[in-house]
Amino acid sequence: MPDCPRCGTRMSMDDETTKLVEYRCTVCHTREVEHRTGSQSLRQGSPDVA
């Protein structure tokens, strides 16, 4: 489970599929998607701008 890139809070799993895992920070609602592309693990942050 990754930590939030913005506030450092432990993120909670929001959604999980065979292709990706989506985490959400319960504090600042930053979402982070971890793609499952074979053996590679690309991480793409998408912070919600208030």
Ligand SMILES: [Zn+2]
């Ligand atoms: Zn956060």
